Amino acid sequence: MGSQGRVRRANLWLPYPGIGLPVLMVFASTLAKPQSAQGDIVTLQVTGSVTSVNSMDPPGLFDLDGSVTVGSPYSLTFTIDTNAPDINPDTDYGRYLYVTSNGSLGNYAWNSGPAPVYEVETENDLGGIEDRYLLGQPDPVVTGNFVLDGNLTTLDNASFSFVYAGIRLSDATATALDSDALVIPELTDWDTGVFTMHFILDEGQTGIDASILIEGSVDSILIPEPGAVATVASFTVGYILNRRRIHV
Numbered sequence: 001m002g003s004q005g006r007v008r009r010a011n012l013w014l015p016y017p018g019i020g021l022p023v024l025m026v027f028a029s030t031l032a033k034p035q036s037a038q039g040d041i042v043t044l045q046v047t048g049s050v051t052s053v054n055s056m057d058p059p060g061l062f063d064l065d066g067s068v069t070v071g072s073p074y075s076l077t078f079t080i081d082t083n084a085p086d087i088n089p090d091t092d093y094g095r096y097l098y099v100t101s102n103g104s105l106g107n108y109a110w111n112s113g114p115a116p117v118y119e120v121e122t123e124n125d126l127g128g129i130e131d132r133y134l135l136g137q138p139d140p141v142v143t144g145n146f147v148l149d150g151n152l153t154t155l156d157n158a159s160f161s162f163v164y165a166g167i168r169l170s171d172a173t174a175t176a177l178d179s180d181a182l183v184i185p186e187l188t189d190w191d192t193g194v195f196t197m198h199f200i201l202d203e204g205q206t207g208i209d210a211s212i213l214i215e216g217s218v219d220s221i222l223i224p225e226p227g228a229v230a231t232v233a234s235f236t237v238g239y240i241l242n243r244r245r246i247h248v
Contacts (some may be wrong), residue, residue, distance in 0.1 A: 040083050041099065042184055043224055046076040046135070046167055048195050048217040050105070057210035059166040062201055063147040064212060067106030074195060074216060076165065078135055080120060084182060094122040095181030101137045103165050105197065105214070108144035110165060112137055124177040131177040133185050136166015136196075146199075149208065161202040167218050168194050184220055193218030 050072045052121040055063050079099040088095035098120055102111040121134035142163055145152050157163070169176070176189040187193065195216035203209045 001183040031141055040081060042044050042080045042082055042090055044078045044080060044135070044184065045222045045224065046078070046195075046218060047073065047222075048167075048193075048219040049073050050195075050214055050216040052213075052215045055164075055210070056213065057208070060147065060150050062149075062199075062208055062210035062212065065145045065147065065152060066109055068108070068214065072106055074103065075125075076135075076195075077101060078120075080182075080184070082182060082184070084120075086180065086182070088180075090180070092124045092180055094124075094182060096122075096182045097119040101140070103137070103140070106144075108142060110137070110140035110142040110163070111140035119168045120182060122180045122182065124180045125174045129172070129174070131182070131190075132170040133169040133176070133190065134166065135169075135185075136164060138162070138164050138173075140165060142199075148206065153197075155206075159205050160199060162198065162200040164196065164198045166196060168196070169218070170194075184223070187218065187221045190191070 050068060050070055052070065053064065053068060055061075056209075078101045078189060080096075082097055084096040084098070086094045086096060096119065103109070119136065119138075121132070123132040123134070139157075139160075139202050140163060141157055142160075145154050146156065147153070169185055169187075170192040171177075171190045173191070176185075177183070195214075195218055197214040198211065200211040201208050
């Protein structure tokens with residue numbers, strides 16, 4: 001699991017959106033292009049493809065439904081508040097909560113659900129070696145079928161001890177970041193990008209100790225054009241009003 005960077009059981013780098021949100025996001029992505037962030041709320045759309053799928057168990061014990069293979073495309077969407085506070089006191093390591101997230105891969109879909117959502121991490125000149133940018137969702141609400149002990153099965157989220165979906169960007173020249181401030185990443189500033197999705201079964205719930213690790217490329221990080229943002233604006237209006245209410 002070295003490709004996941006810092007893996008911490010409680011703080012891993014790794015939405016309960018309306019029913020129509022996935023359709024809106026697909027439409028918005030057709031209007032997206034790389035650009036600088038404008039305003040407080042920014043939607044990032046990350047795409048790439050799977051490079052490896054590894055089941056950490058005997059064959060057939062725990063597996064995907066066959067819809068995910070090498071080359072399968074994935075899509076991640078993260079909505080970020082660029083004014084979010086840094087909840088980590090270290091001067092070279094920033095940690096920020098984002099507004100919401102969702103994603104899809106093969107027949108699987110997930111979202112950040114009703115719980116507090118995390119997390120963006122910025123690691124400036126980590127250990128004097130490199131910069132890192134981590135954008136991921138630990139323990140999202142997942143829908144989709146799995147093969148469990150030879151049978152195609154729908155698993156509820158209590159069946160997993162851990163699920164993670166996200167990306168890690170690395171820059172060995174340590175020039176991609178100037179500080180641990182929250183920034184919107186430009187993919188061209190980073191020399192390595194890795195997508196990771198990890199399912200770990202809860203042995204107490206399922207009777208099976210097994211996991212699946214999926215890795216992939218990071219091919220694009222896009223911000224929708226204003227027209228596309230307007231299309232999905234209703235998704236963040238409640239959050240914005242609530243945040244303003246708190247700061248009044």
